[in-house]
Amino acid sequence: MSKQAREKTVAFVGLGQMGGPMAENLLKKGHAVVVYDIDKRKVSRFVELGAQAATGPADAARQACVLISMVDTTAQMEEVIAGPDGFIQAAQAGDVVISMSTIDLMALRRLHPKLMQKGVELLDSPVTGMEKGAKEGVLNAYVGGDAAALEKVRPVLASMATKITHFGAIGQGLAMKLINNMLFQVNRVLIMEGLALGAKAGLDPQQMFETISGTTGNSVAFQYSAPRILNREFDGIRMDITFKDVELQTQLAKSLGMPMFMANTALQVYQMARAKGLGNKDAVSAIQMYEEWTSVPVEARKK
Incomplete structure (x- = not known):
């Protein structure tokens, strides 16, 4: 050449x-x-x-x-x-x-x-x-x-x-990406917990989605995650990739001597889901763990 x-x-x-x-x-x-x-x-x-x-x-x-x-x-x-x-x-x-x-x-x-x-x-x-x-x-x-x-x-x-x-x-672009991912990936765990809690309390998850979409609880992560949960669309960003990202976030904090609470907790949620064989599924498939714990499905109620 x-x-x-x-x-x-x-x-x-x-x-x-x-x-x-x-x-x-x-x-x-x-x-x-x-x-x-x-x-x-x-x-x-x-x-x-x-x-x-x-x-x-x-x-x-x-x-x-x-x-x-x-x-x-x-x-x-x-x-x-x-x-x-x-x-x-x-x-x-x-x-x-x-x-x-x-x-x-x-x-x-x-x-x-x-x-x-x-x-x-x-x-x-x-x-x-x-x-x-x-x-x-x-x-x-x-x-x-x-x-x-x-x-x-x-x-x-x-x-x-x-x-x-x-x-x-060098490395500063990665630092920014890891932080952006952290805000999204940790938020997804809270979204799953919120929807599971509402379903356990008797709320219709579809109605919860419609309501939250117009309130301060709304976010890009919510708009990505909630419809996938309600529609059982579990093909997407692989859990293994999400786990890898959150692990990198916690490792960076450790290398800088900074305590990290929420990311470490989210890491364990994703690890539990991987242990259940969900590593190749979208990270929102971890909702299935919450459904097992509550014995209530997170899906739209039949009219």
């Missing part, structure tokens, strides 16, 4: 629930894209859409100068960026690595100097907007890292996100 072609190519590793639509938007916006995922079926689909296939992260880095990691866990991020077949093995001076996963910011910061030794910049750019925002290309990107590096890759990020905010040094 020529140097000029490489400079115009974006590598994207991780074609999952969020990463797939994000990579697709890069193609739609005219970027040359090389992709890799452990699921070969996903790679094949992207080849049909016009992307090039890589044999691994290092091979992807040989073909592109903007290198994106969008995987589930911290361990996966470390493997993709700095593993034996990671970006670092083939990245060149001037390249920019963008970690878009919600992972441990301390682990990401430890990778920063390793990449800088090769002249490779590292940015964290986790996103909010869920799968719907990923498909529509209207995500919010929370960026940490060098401002000049951000400007270099801004056109790439703008193909996936409509709002790009720079929060400061």
